[in-house]
Amino acid sequence: MHYFINTLHSYNRYFILIALAYVLFRAWSGWMGKKSFDKADNSASVTLLGLAHLQLVLGLIQYFVTSAYTTGGLPTSDPWVRYFKMEHIGSMLVAIILIQLGRTLSKKATVDVEKHKKLAIYTTIATLLIVVTLAMKGLLFGTLATAAL
Secondary structure, eight states, rough: HHHHHHHHHHHHHHHHHHHHHHHHHHHHHHHHTOOOOOOOHHHHHHHHHHHHHHHHHHHHIIIIIOOOHSOOOOOOOTTHHIIIIIHHHHHHHHHHHHHHHHHHHHHHHHSHHHHHHHHHHHHHHHHHHHHHHHHHHTTTSHHHHHHHH
């Protein structure tokens, strides 16, 4: 079961990175170009949010049920155990909260430029947090097997 969940979690990361890039492009160009917030903008942010929530569920299943790093009683003095028990989950929870806030606040805004602005700011911060957290352990485009070498 862990292999299956971990594989889904790993591949979904690429879909999220693509969705982040697309949402950022649309949000920043919409904000700077004072464009209308249209159906494509809304669909992109909904897709990103859905992928982020899927990633959260898969990650929580690993964290609480299947991962030896977080359920095996390993000491946090090990850098990988500390990363998965504290750094990874903490950073990713904050990133998903930021993605959710960007979506929610952009929906509540009444002016299109404000919708783009809120989505751009919150999604940019979330993206930076995700990229830095994954890159610091070589997991942005790699796997645990290749990063732990």
